[in-house]
Amino acid sequence: MTGAASGMGAATARLFAQHGAKLALFDVNEAGLNEVAEETAATPYLVDVSDAAQVTDAVNTAAKAMGGLDGLANVAGILAMKPIAEISPEEQDRILRVNIGGVANMIRAALPLLQEAGDSTIVNFSSYGAMRAGPGLSIYGASKAGLLAMQQSLINDIGPRVRINSVCPGVIETPMNQKRIDSGHLSEDRMKKINQLQRRGRSEELAEAVLFLSCEESSFVSNAVLEVSGGQLN
């Protein structure tokens, strides 16, 4: 699982550990990663998902240590919420390299192992921003829409032994949104206009969606895009 040091990745790791999963956690945030790994009795791997060589090395080491691999959750992602004129080419490159390249690197490295195990699953973290016109979401939204396009194509390539699905979170209370929560931009009042349920989501609510898509209960679900947004309005 990538992005496991914080927010929804950490919540997903905790829920999976409660269900007895043996986990390998990948992140660039060493302190957070070690903390969550200790809590979940998982093995931490300090990995930048945009670096294909690091990813391949860590995936193979983790699979060897665990005796195989039957699930992958690509949670890691970065956000820049600003007009395109304020996004430098370097920042743009970084968003695309982490949000799309990171997922592609993980899938390329993990796929032979997932196919070998069979009954395996991939869950990618896209976003409501992939499907809606949010201000300042051009490059980020493009990266997350790219994941949905990647999934559409992958179902032709990955064969019958691996299911692949995406979750599209709405506004979730995580460190990624903390500044916007603190500034009042995602205040409780404002949430009344953002989604039908009139509140921010919790990381644990996303973890439940990932669990469903990763276990036997979703055995005939593949190529699904599950929005978990409380009914995002715009």
Ligand SMILES: NC(=O)c1ccc[n+]([C@@H]2O[C@H](COP(=O)([O-])OP(=O)(O)OC[C@H]3O[C@@H](n4cnc5c(N)ncnc54)[C@H](O)[C@@H]3O)[C@@H](O)[C@H]2O)c1
């Ligand atoms: N929070 C939201 O409202 C929201 C909404 C829609 C989609 N998402 C997506 O959900 C996912 C999880 O977001 P979150 O809100 O929990 O964010 P978060 O910032 O709390 O956690 C993201 C984690 O990804 C890790 N990460 C970032 N770049 C990495 C890299 N190159 N290699 C490895 N790890 C890396 C970070 O260190 C962090 O631990 C992201 O993909 C995000 O884009 C979030």
